[in-house]
Amino acid sequence: MRAKAFDTKVFKRILEYTKPYQWRFNGVIVFAVSLSVFAALRPYLLKQTVDGYLKTHDAKGLLFYVTIMGIVLLMEVFSQFYFVFWANWLGQDIVKDIRIKLFKHMLSFRMKYYDNAPVGQLVTRSVSDIEAIAKIFSQGLFMITSDLMKMGVVMIFMFYMNWKLTWIVIVAMPVLVFITRIFQRKMQLAFEEVRTQIANMNTFVQERVTGMKIVQLFNREAIEADKFSQINDKHNKAWIKTILYNSIFFPIADIISSLTLGIVVLYGGIKILNGDHFTTFGDLFSYTMFIGMLFNPLRQIADKFNEMQMGMIAANRVFDILDTKDQIQDTGIIEAPIFEGNIQFKRVHFSYIENEEIIKGINLEVKAGQTIAIVGATGAGKSTIINLLNRFYEISSGTICIDGKNINEYSLSSIRKQIAVVLQDVFLFADTILNNITLNNPNISREEVILAAKKIGVHEFIMSLPNGYDYNVKERGVMLSSGQRQLIAFLRAYVSNPSILILDEATSSIDTHSEELIQRATEKITMGRTSIVIAHRLATIVNANKIVVMDKGLIVEEGSHFELLNIEGGFYKNLYYSQFLVENNS
Known part of the structure; x- marks a missing residue:
């Protein structure tokens, strides 16, 4: 059964845990918006500087715009700091709440559950899987939201400045989107395999460390080492698959970005040399920045989406335990301070x-x-x-x-x-x-x-x-x-x-x-x-x-x-x- 590329039910359930921190959640969104605006302003101000003041040798105007660009950069840094800090803070508080809820839930399970559940697997769910959930907020959801906002604001500035050059960029984007989509699907399946192999390894190591005396008493060191080697090999292969996909995707994405930038500079440069005034040197300067700001987030969204998917896979495993109804029914209402003992x-x-x-x-x-x-x-x-x-x-x-x-x-x-x-x-x-x-x-x-x-x-x-x-x-x-x-x-x-x-x-x-x-x-x-x-x-x-x-x-x-x-x-x-x-x- 192939896993869903994006499980909306799991995602909505995770968002339920943000309710106690709604003000911080909203604050992260505000800083994401301001970060997008300030980031897109810099290339636009650069265009104004090149076309308005470098060309005319206006030193005062040049100094003024450079100062404005410095202030915008400081505001961008300020927004970036609070955006990253609050997003990670929110993620850690959410996993803290989930971890407490999970542990309390596990404490109520009847012994039959623990008779059948591998200890290493439960440790994986309680520790590493929950840590992966934090990445949904620190590396996934908010980063993707910020990148999408930044791309949207950049597109608005680009169309405002030069819609003809912008269409060259727009034509190249579907190719990168298509490749990104394939990459996401492949990585989602690869990450599921990684999580499975990590759980298997944790279970194996937990049991052998606990039973080390038996392993040594019966001279099974070589056998257990061979078994671990096989499990470790499967874990290694699962990770190598993710490395292979990354190694293929990112160079292709870089090539598409570089080719698009080359075509824009070549086309705009020819037009300027031919005396066509539909573009300027300021446009070309700013577009070298805009294309990076447009394509890099698009390329990185795939990686961030993978982090988010990995967190959602982990969340799904944790929710499986939280949804397990294997408790002793505690419906009794009598509180006996002391028994006679019959x-x-x-x-x-x-x-x-x-x-x-x-x-x-x-x-x-x-x-x-x-x-x-x-x-x-x-x-x-x-x-x-x-x-x-x-x-x-x-x-x-x-x-x-x-x-x-x-x-x-x-x-x-x-x-x-x-x-x-x-x-x-x-x-x-x-x-x-x-x-x-x-x-x-x-x-x-x-x-x-x-x-x-x-x-x-x-x-x-x-x-x-x-x-x-x-x-x-x-x-x-x-x-x-x-x-x-x-x-x-x-x-x-x-x-x-x-x-x-x-x-x-x-x-x-x-x-x-x-x-x-x-x-x-x-x-x-x-x-x-x-x-x-x-x-x-x-x-x-x-x-x-x-x-x-x-x-x-x-x-x-x-x-x-x-x-x-x-x-x-x-x-x-x-x-x-x-x-x-x-x-x-x-």
Whole structure:
């Protein structure tokens, strides 16, 4: 499908963002008009100077007109400065507004969207594509408008001065317009390919940098380098295509401009030498400037139009995300300041992919203050239950209730404020330990964090680090071990004072010392609140009030540790003893 040369719908939508800055938008247009008039006045004044004062050797008149030309030049410079500055200023304010709107919109997407959207592509949309939109105003719309105005004013002066010479110029212009139109279409398609290849490259680099450890562990450096080389080659070819089109177009445009100027000078010069008074030396002097002012903008409009098209292509990609309706429906009106912690799953069905159920009609009840553990093989649906409780995904059927009310009746923020989750793979931002714990919540003070850290036994560990709570853990917390990251996650959950606590495989891959600290922390933070523990190591959940055993999306057993061990041939019993034997043998 060939892209439109100019998408008016996208253009109108972009212009909607200029409304808060209408006075500046109008100011840019005013300066564009004044710039056009002052630019066209200079060649006209030059004609008057040559014909009226150089020819007659009038020094006073010559000085007067030169002074006028200097004043006009200053006014042109003044108009040019404010025109360029305000156009760029407007463009940057507009992309600032779009970037904020886009990021807020992306924050509301459900997890399913991020499961399918490449991270590198989203980064491209949020950063480089939005920057390209600014060029619509700084390099495209206003520059084209200014050039068209300048060409219009120049044509008026040219017809006023000498309509015969002007017709020679007019005849040559359609040729340049035709070539420019072809160039625009070719470049628009080439730029679309460039944007696609940039997004592909960003996605590839983002994934490989994030997963560099896997690349090196499995000795895939050469393979990944070869893949990158192929992607980079496609990106290179896309850019070379745009360079080729530019290399063909601009020399042709220069030749047409030079030939037109040559014909005007030759024709006018012959007429003057033959004593024909329909033109003057002043006309020829001014026309050498006028033709440049007429043809150069026409030639540059193609390049500026390409910048504008590139910005509109980028805008179209950004608007695709803004138009995506993939949010969790936040229609709940109940704001619960605190939950008692009673949870019920009633005949809940769910699938990530249509017709491939992960949760198959489960019924589950958790009473306030209880600690329940969910166990089962990988893919049984344990973590999915947590995702559904937090409303990261919408259930296919059934109901989930907290304190007797459907979770859809609560606002999303109300639910998530009352539920804290500690994941197996802890995500830390490139920031201080304190900010990673509070997540920049102004309602949580440093003193509260330190007191909480002492209560759950992690204060000493934090103070052993350089700068203590102000230690920067770098991107994804690479400066800390997995066990240390888990301790930070426990403290993060604890200071949020949740009504419901969820521990998702929180002790599955840590050292013995960290496990002891985490066990003490677990006992402290689960005390007096509803807790759900998803466990891989069964020895860590023997004291849970209830253990729920899942297999292939179904709850197959429920009960205490000892009750489940008494089920002859039971799923939990087999799982527990097989794990017990493995740990003893190791």
